[in-house]
Amino acid sequence: MGVKMNLQLTGHHLDITPAIRTYVTTKLGRITRHFDHVIDVNVVLSVDKLEQKIEANVHVPGGDIFCESTQQDMYAAIDVLVDKLDRQIIKHKEKTIEHRQTASARNRAVE
Numbered sequence: 001m002g003v004k005m006n007l008q009l010t011g012h013h014l015d016i017t018p019a020i021r022t023y024v025t026t027k028l029g030r031i032t033r034h035f036d037h038v039i040d041v042n043v044v045l046s047v048d049k050l051e052q053k054i055e056a057n058v059h060v061p062g063g064d065i066f067c068e069s070t071q072q073d074m075y076a077a078i079d080v081l082v083d084k085l086d087r088q089i090i091k092h093k094e095k096t097i098e099h100r101q102t103a104s105a106r107n108r109a110v111e
Helices: 018-029 074-110
Strands: 006-012 040-048 051-060 063-071
Touching: 006 018, 018 040, 018 074, 051 074, 063 074
Parallel strands: 006 040
Antiparallel strands: 040 051, 051 063
């Protein structure tokens, strides 16, 4: 069963084709495998001369995660961005788990 997340996809100086929309949606589905508490994802795709740029702001409990990627090919930019997001989300998840374990250890020490 897939996890539902709010995805806002915006294009600056480019039309978002159904193929790009599907590609971004499919790739972003990967981040929910590691962390299923993703609330909102705002993605901005833009073109500046020969550079294809993609930015993503992911809203998760405990903060926001921002990543960007610039490549000559939009699909390559999307791949790099999702890899970066994946690493940051795993790091965020580990921090929350570590924080919870520290808090519960403190609570046991108090009892």
